[in-house]
Amino acid sequence: MKRGIIFLTMVSTVLLVLAGCGKKEGEKEYFERAYQEMGKEQWSEAEKNFQKILDIYPNGEYASKAMFMVGFVNANYLKNYDKAKKYPNNELADDAKYELEHLGSDVDDLPFLKEEGAKDSVVASNSQKSAVRQQ
Numbered sequence: 001m002k003r004g005i006i007f008l009t010m011v012s013t014v015l016l017v018l019a020g021c022g023k024k025e026g027e028k029e030y031f032e033r034a035y036q037e038m039g040k041e042q043w044s045e046a047e048k049n050f051q052k053i054l055d056i057y058p059n060g061e062y063a064s065k066a067m068f069m070v071g072f073v074n075a076n077y078l079k080n081y082d083k084a085k086k087y088p089n090n091e092l093a094d095d096a097k098y099e100l101e102h103l104g105s106d107v108d109d110l111p112f113l114k115e116e117g118a119k120d121s122v123v124a125s126n127s128q129k130s131a132v133r134q135q
Contacts, residue, residue: 027053027056027057027060027061027062027063027066028061028062030049030050030052030053030056030062030066031049031050031053031062031065031066033049034046034047034049034050034053034066034069037049038073041077043073043077043078044078046069046073047069047070047073047074047078050066050067050069050070050073051066051070053066054066054067054070068095070083071083071084071085071086071099071100072084072099075099075100075103076099081103081104084099084100084103085100
């Protein structure tokens with residue numbers, strides 16, 4: 001009887017150890033999966049994977065990018081503006097703030113694209129004038 005209890009205890013211990021050895025996904029895997037989901041336009045699943053990074057690895061290598069992407073996906077695809085308005089004070093805070101200021105705007109109407117378009121027109125115009133002068 002004593003041998004049976006010892007045997008069961010040993011088997012139970014081995015099973016618990018093996019169960020605990022299951023590989024925990026890293027933040028990189030969550031980040032890559034989130035981008036794959038975005039590529040398939042599965043916005044909700046992408047947002048969940050970015051959020052998992054924040055929940056499991058709040059100070060990790062991908063945390064600030066994941067936080068930005070949670071806001072980005074919520075603002076641009078899920079239209080959950082309240083959740084999109086939460087952004088950190090980190091290197092992507094300015095980008096997040098810009099996103100918030102332009103929530104719901106058509107991409108073609110974004111000011112920085114208009115500014116770049118104007119610069120491109122000036123560069124093209126100057127190039128054409130230069131080509132005419134050389135002829």
